Amino acid sequence: MLATSPAFKQNVKGALADASLQKALAFTRPSFAGKRTAAVAALPEFEQLRDVGRDIKNHVLANLDFYLETWSANVEKSGGIVHWCSTADDARAAVLAICQKAGAKTVTKGKSMISEELAINDHLEKHGIEPVETDLGEYILQLRKEPPSHIIAPAFHLNREDWEESFRASHTDLPEDRVFGERRDILTEARKKLREKFLAADVGITGANFLIAETGSSVIVTNEGNGDLTQTLPRVHIVLASIEKVIPTLEDACTFLRLLARSATGQDMSVYTTFSTGARRPADLDGPEEYHVVLIDNGRTGMIGTEFQEMLRCIRCAACMNHCPVYFTVGGHSYGWVYPGPMGSVLTPALIGVDKAGHLPNASTFCGKCESVCPVKIPLPKLMRHWREREFERHLAPQGMRSNLAIWAWFAKRPQLYRMATGLAARLLSWLGRGKGRVASLPFAAGWTAGRDLPTPEGETFFARYARAQREGKL
Amino acid sequence: MSQPAPPPSRRPRVALFVTCLVDLHRPTVGFAAIRLLEQAGCQVEVPRAQTCCGQPAYNAGDRATARDLAASILDAFSGYDYIVAPSGSCAGMISHHFSGLFDNDPQQRTRAEALQAKTFELIAFLTDVIKITTVPAVYQGTATYHDSCSGLRELGLKSQPRALLASVSGLALKEMVEPETCCGFGGTFCVKYPDISTRMVSDKTRDIAATGADTLLAGDLGCLLNMAGRLKREGSPIKVRHIAEVLAGMTNDTPPIGEARG
Ligand code: SF4
Numbered sequence: 001m002l003a004t005s006p007a008f009k010q011n012v013k014g015a016l017a018d019a020s021l022q023k024a025l026a027f028t029r030p031s032f033a034g035k036r037t038a039a040v041a042a043l044p045e046f047e048q049l050r051d052v053g054r055d056i057k058n059h060v061l062a063n064l065d066f067y068l069e070t071w072s073a074n075v076e077k078s079g080g081i082v083h084w085c086s087t088a089d090d091a092r093a094a095v096l097a098i099c100q101k102a103g104a105k106t107v108t109k110g111k112s113m114i115s116e117e118l119a120i121n122d123h124l125e126k127h128g129i130e131p132v133e134t135d136l137g138e139y140i141l142q143l144r145k146e147p148p149s150h151i152i153a154p155a156f157h158l159n160r161e162d163w164e165e166s167f168r169a170s171h172t173d174l175p176e177d178r179v180f181g182e183r184r185d186i187l188t189e190a191r192k193k194l195r196e197k198f199l200a201a202d203v204g205i206t207g208a209n210f211l212i213a214e215t216g217s218s219v220i221v222t223n224e225g226n227g228d229l230t231q232t233l234p235r236v237h238i239v240l241a242s243i244e245k246v247i248p249t250l251e252d253a254c255t256f257l258r259l260l261a262r263s264a265t266g267q268d269m270s271v272y273t274t275f276s277t278g279a280r281r282p283a284d285l286d287g288p289e290e291y292h293v294v295l296i297d298n299g300r301t302g303m304i305g306t307e308f309q310e311m312l313r314c315i316r317c318a319a320c321m322n323h324c325p326v327y328f329t330v331g332g333h334s335y336g337w338v339y340p341g342p343m344g345s346v347l348t349p350a351l352i353g354v355d356k357a358g359h360l361p362n363a364s365t366f367c368g369k370c371e372s373v374c375p376v377k378i379p380l381p382k383l384m385r386h387w388r389e390r391e392f393e394r395h396l397a398p399q400g401m402r403s404n405l406a407i408w409a410w411f412a413k414r415p416q417l418y419r420m421a422t423g424l425a426a427r428l429l430s431w432l433g434r435g436k437g438r439v440a441s442l443p444f445a446a447g448w449t450a451g452r453d454l455p456t457p458e459g460e461t462f463f464a465r466y467a468r469a470q471r472e473g474k475l
Numbered sequence: 476m477s478q479p480a481p482p483p484s485r486r487p488r489v490a491l492f493v494t495c496l497v498d499l500h501r502p503t504v505g506f507a508a509i510r511l512l513e514q515a516g517c518q519v520e521v522p523r524a525q526t527c528c529g530q531p532a533y534n535a536g537d538r539a540t541a542r543d544l545a546a547s548i549l550d551a552f553s554g555y556d557y558i559v560a561p562s563g564s565c566a567g568m569i570s571h572h573f574s575g576l577f578d579n580d581p582q583q584r585t586r587a588e589a590l591q592a593k594t595f596e597l598i599a600f601l602t603d604v605i606k607i608t609t610v611p612a613v614y615q616g617t618a619t620y621h622d623s624c625s626g627l628r629e630l631g632l633k634s635q636p637r638a639l640l641a642s643v644s645g646l647a648l649k650e651m652v653e654p655e656t657c658c659g660f661g662g663t664f665c666v667k668y669p670d671i672s673t674r675m676v677s678d679k680t681r682d683i684a685a686t687g688a689d690t691l692l693a694g695d696l697g698c699l700l701n702m703a704g705r706l707k708r709e710g711s712p713i714k715v716r717h718i719a720e721v722l723a724g725m726t727n728d729t730p731p732i733g734e735a736r737g
Binding site for chain 2 (some may be wrong): 010364391408413438460465
């Protein structure tokens with residue numbers, strides 16, 4: 001996927017001016033946070049579970065080679081095949097080779113963010129294979145040729161009218177008098193179309209929420225059931241998973257399942273939680289004849305051992321973006337690549353380079369809400385700050401900001417001179433605001449005064465006033 | 476027979492960390508802090524060598540400058556019982572981030588750890604350490620209180636300001652929806668991304684106005700300047716003040732933020 005992250009500021013301008021996007025964001029904003037709060041309140045041990053989740057992930061990351069090898073051996077034992085891929089290119093090639101070997105014409109897909117990272121749909125299409133997204137949100141995005149704007153609710157940015165419009169434009173057999181009054185009407189229409197595709201597909205591609213080392217299983221968590229049809233109906237099932245998805249045991253999976261849905265949608269459990277272990281055995285009633293896992297690194301091992309390692313704990317629940325005031329102001333597409341919101345602001349620079357994604361970790365007020373809801377306690381603001389440090393070291397930060405900071409720091413390290421400078425500034429600003437207590441525009445503070453007045457100082461600095469009071473014996 | 480009263484313990488020596496914004500912009504907040512601390516029985520001193528906690532550098536990724544400024548604060552503030560700041564953000568910087576700046580310098584790290592254990596935000600210090608429950612202030616009006624992010628999430632400041640405000644005679648508190656949502660200030664964020672920041676603060680002022688309160692209070696001057704600036708731009712008559720001014724009964728000393736003495 002081509003990153004537009006370098007154009008973050010332009011993306012934001014567009015997003016703020018997009019009335020339909022703003023409407024969708026305002027509509028969904030209260031619901032996620034409210035549902036999570038209720039779900040968490042109903043589970044007294046939720047806080048402890050977060051610690052347990054964090055610790056399991058830390059343990060895995062410290063022993064990643066061991067757990068991946070154990071998992072891989074168990075996949076092979078259950079009749080599956082693991083394809084180890086270092087890069088996105090390797091992964092695309094592996095998927096294509098499996099599809100071509102299976103003689104695939106149509107491939108159904110469950111929702112998977114890593115598949116967006118690989119831009120696998122484009123790759124398959126280029127080679128004459130039709131990929132069909134079967135998650136309702138992803139399906140409409142495929143019709144509209146748009147990327148997801150949210151990691152669990154991909155069509156977060158669309159209103160009901162947008163759905164109707166896309167269906168009418170793409171489903172040419174639709175009678176004109178068909179009504180799309182409710183969500184159910186949309187579902188019915190999508191279901192009808194997708195059923196044909198499910199039955200026609202030669203290969204099904206899903207992601208994985210977890211890979212379980214002790215059994216070699218992959219786990220998907222969905223609400224629509226499309227993932228199950230994707231992975232059981234076709235002859236071949238391909239799982240796309242990045243390396244940090246592995247966890248040790250089934251018991252651990254239970255811990256994460258208790259955290260995941262509550263953090264994501266405020267459900268106790270998602271509607272479907274499905275474990276896949278290997279290919280179909282002779283006595284099985286259904287299941288694919290071939291079970292492949294394309295295991296993807298694509299830059300993640302580069303994070304291990306660095307200050308960004310903690311980001312690899314992420315279970316992609318989306319709680320951080322669901323609670324992010326910046327995300328709800330600019331929408332997911334503004335972030336310009338696969339992963340939006342706070343988790344994207346940390347992960348994207350690691351995967352596509354901080355030179356391209358440098359805006360993302362800067363576009364945060366460090367309000368800390370994301371960290372406070374993250375089920376595996378990733379210190380997202382701290383990690384964003386680490387990116388800013390990298391940018392500062394590499395002189396990627398804007399020169400203007402850098403020199404302002406240097407001037408300020410020079411004074412701040414010299415209290416005497418600092419007092420003189422602030423004394424002057426306080427008087428000058430106060431004089432500018434005389435009679436009003438504020439100014440409406442100020443050339444060197446244009447960023448501030450574009451959207452708000454600048455309240456002006458009282459006039460005398462604290463230290464000047466304090467010294468005066470001391471001299472006058474008033475203290 | 477009644478027990479003899481324990482000897483009065485020495486008055487705690489508190490060093491006021493004024494914060495650079497209060498110093499430059501609103502000294503009254505510093506004097507309000509001094510009054511509140513003295514009323515609570517503290518001996519207050521203001522170390523002269525202080526400037527800024529270093530947060531602008533720290534959040535800009537300039538660790539070296541942040542470390543230098545932190546080091547001078549370690550020097551200026553050694554030897555006190557407590558360090559108190561009328562800002563959750565600056566108090567949080569000292570109490571949650573300073574020691575991490577000295578990862579490679581065990582000696583300084585130890586000093587930073589000692590300092591951070593003694594550093595408090597003003598309201599939290601008054602309620603949680605000195606354990607005052609009331610203030611003798613009067614304020615006629617209906618106020619709404621914004622929870623600034625660092626104070627709330629780093630320092631756990633939530634019930635304390637409300638408890639003290641409840642003791643101010645004449646003051647009624649009316650909560651806004653989402654008082655915990657960031658106002659969009661974020662230090663240099665507000666000038667680096669003014670479009671986003673303006674939208675965020677507009678959401679905030681909408682929620683503030685919806686309460687019908689005539690006064691907006693918070694504990695961090697950065698957020699207050701941001702919200703006051705937006706309210707004034709919108710032509711709102713809502714008065715904006717630092718919570719310390721109200722608790723110290725000093726609202727006659729200075730007009731609300733962004734307003735002239737009238
Ligand atoms: S960073 Fe945390 S909150 Fe955000 S998606 Fe990952 S696990 Fe969820």
